[in-house]
Amino acid sequence: MSTFEFLLQGLAVAAQPMNLLYALIGVTLGTAVGVLPGIGPALTVALLLPVTYKLDPAGSLIMFAGIYYGGMYGGSTTSILLNTPGESASIVTALEGNKMARAGRGGPALATAAIGSFVAGLIATLALAFVAPFIVKVALVFGPREYFALMVLAFVTVSSAFGDSTLRGLTSLFVGLTLAIIGIDQLSGQARLSFGIPDLLDGIEVTTLAVAMFAIGETLYIAAQGDKGPDKVEAVKGSVWMNAADWARSWKPWLRGTAIGFPIGAMPAGGAEIGTFLSYAAEKRLTKHPEEFGNGAIEGVAGPEAANNASAAGTLVPLLTLGLPTTATAAIMLAGFQQYGLQPGPLLFATNPQLVWGLIASLLIANFMLLVLNLPLIGLWVKLLTIPKPWLYAGILLFATLGTIGANPSVFELGMLLAFGLLGYVMRIFGYPIAPVVVGLILGPLAEQQLRRALAISQGDLTTLVASPVAVVLLLIAAAALIVPLILRARGRGQVLSQLAASED
């Protein structure tokens, strides 16, 4: 069957009334939580994962995809109106968007962000549908050593290629990898690092870790900054609709942003924010109104927002086809698959095509729903921004613990939540990135499995890891991604990299 037929079949799955309802609930919840300041898509997905526990896999993943896309849309609203980006991928949007809002052009800024997200989401999701089968074909010939090399590459790019310190990125990653070996070893059945505690035999739950690090760690950090006065929410004045000039200046940045964002998201190269920075730089160079940049140029909102959503869809390429999460959000989505015993990867396309294609098709539908939800109903979401901080964070912690209690109502699990929350807080104080811990925890066991398989096949001969050209190339890229930033930082050129820091997404 061709991709097109698969996609049609997926649309039939996604268009079932119950699945449409799940998608609608997902995008609504995702937008609502994503709009809240301080909550990015990673946390949105982690907080809402327990909501989907009791659903069937297809329905739950469809709701999940809606939450993911909704969180991406919601983030732009926060950064335009509040100048506190809810997610790292929206930082650039805040640069020009907040200036536009202050100048009374918040409406068109929100509109170009929403429509740009829609255009990018649509094109990128279609690109995902057409690229995925090719990668699946390539991935089918991958053996354990190629997978291992791929995971090493993902480890390096997530932890140390961007951000301001190779040392702290790698330390975060190894904290995650250490947490990953807790529990029963999948291949030999031996208990490792569990110290005779039965609760630890199952290992550490990715959702517990992610919620603790992102929600509790962040809440503690914000609280510890003391009262710095209320954030100013810019009111949306005038029409939310864009005039002809806005359209004329927006459509090219949308397309360019999509073209930049999708490949970057699809490569195992870390977060969505890199694409947004590149898109912003491109728009700044190509604009006919250079004087407006820094004072609220609409291109500076349209391009990065499109790039942001295109890379969000792009991230799903390695996740679905290779089972390789390249962002914290994708890592939590992988946990969402695993709760149903599904392992994303080439086999899932063969064994469960209805599920995969239903998911991809539901992304298209979710995108339409989000456009409708975000343009006319924008006033409703803006109200969420005016919730005072004490209630907001009290509510966030309520939901954070609700998820953990719902998954496993034990005192021990809540104790771990508190402990990891404190760990996340301390890591924030010292400038350690959080995402590598989460990616290390979920990817660690998979990488270990592949490594031990590869070494078992070669009877312990380490050279087998570099005996295939594909693996060699991947490992060389990984080495370059580790060494080049080190040299750049040593020569004082690190500022660019720290701007590209993947702090949350």
Add this chain to the structure above:
Amino acid sequence: MTDGNKPASATRRPDGAAFVIAVVLAAIAGVIFWDVSRLAGAAGYSQVGPTTVPHAIAYCLLGLAIWTAIEAWRGEFPARERQEVAPVVWIVGGLAAQMLLLKVAGFSISTGLLFALTAAGFGKRKLWITIPVGIVLSFVIWVIFSKLLQLSLPAGPLEHLFF
């Protein structure tokens, strides 16, 4: 929160807290070596077994500990913002209260306390208002999630009063 690589300045001196991090990393590596040593006999005929990867991770952690110690010595860690202790204590207290009371008092009461203590951490210290608000809110959420979405949330005296 991270200010990137600051230019060299006179304030650079060995960073005590960063040394503590180095020691903690080395200690984690030590724990891994100790734990894995119990499994050494189980490796079987090939050299690759459940101990291979933990060993590799422990050696890397040792390396990172040394690297951290060097950066700590040179004072290369980014400047830290001043942290207020009181709000952190309020919130940690709230989480601890919820953890300890969950089985006894049920979801609504324990989570209501967490809600109120977190709000207190952010400056709303009127506990006689925030605790009831938190308990009512938690109860509504308990009804939605355990009755409609069938999530198993522990029930206590308050929940048993209504259901």
